[in-house]
Amino acid sequence: MITLYGSLHSRANRCAWMLRELDVPFQHEPTNFQDGSTRAAEFLALNPNGRVPVLDDDGFLLFESLAINLYLARKHGGPLGPADLREEALMIQWSLWVENEVEKPLLLAAANEALFAADKRSSEERDMALAKLSRPWTVLDKHLAKQPFLVGGRFTVADLNIASVMTLVPIAGIDLTALPNLNAWLTCCLDRPKATEWNSVSFSIPRPPTPLGMLSMFV
Ligand SMILES: N[C@@H](CCC(=O)N[C@@H](CS)C(=O)NCC(=O)O)C(=O)O
Structure with a gap:
């Protein structure tokens, strides 16, 4: 049995989307990351980083949302997963790319557009x-x-991982019409029926009190 930990107002939404695309049944524990639940001893035993999501697949524990999705793709994949080693390498490449090149500046843009208090x-x-x-x-x-x-x-899974990070684009108020191929692709991914349950979700985050706090949040 698979259990996914993490509120759908968190990066756990990426893994919920993947599980739904694969039609894999799962239990959902909507662990809240803003009320101290991720610092509780029982949760730290699942993920010592104290962050969601965490996947528990019959006792096999995995953290990092995009790694979870790559694992699910490989295990249950079908067309969502890699057909061969080269495809798998490219799926890993794009997943690492979006984490390293896109996620932090996009989150910072979204925070300063909408997620931080006005x-x-x-x-x-x-x-x-x-x-x-x-x-x-x-x-x-x-x-x-x-x-x-x-x-x-x-x-x-490569599209799903990249598009799930880019759900922050509308929250950040970014107009992608100058990048027509990217714009059309993102709309196509986020319009998938299995994605629609959560892609309009919004949430707020407190601005860390110091520049050092910003560093730990975004870097
Ligand atoms: N790179 C990690 C980031 C996980 C992460 O930062 N999760 C946030 C919620 S979206 C969290 O648990 N924050 C609580 C904390 O950092 O204390 C992933 O993609 O899984």
């Missing part, structure tokens, strides 16, 4: 974050000019 937002920080996104998003737009999906000509 009096804690900085348009300067938002503009810096948007500038950082220009290079990776141009790379993705050019890649998608040549093919409809990231790997293997079909919707796979």
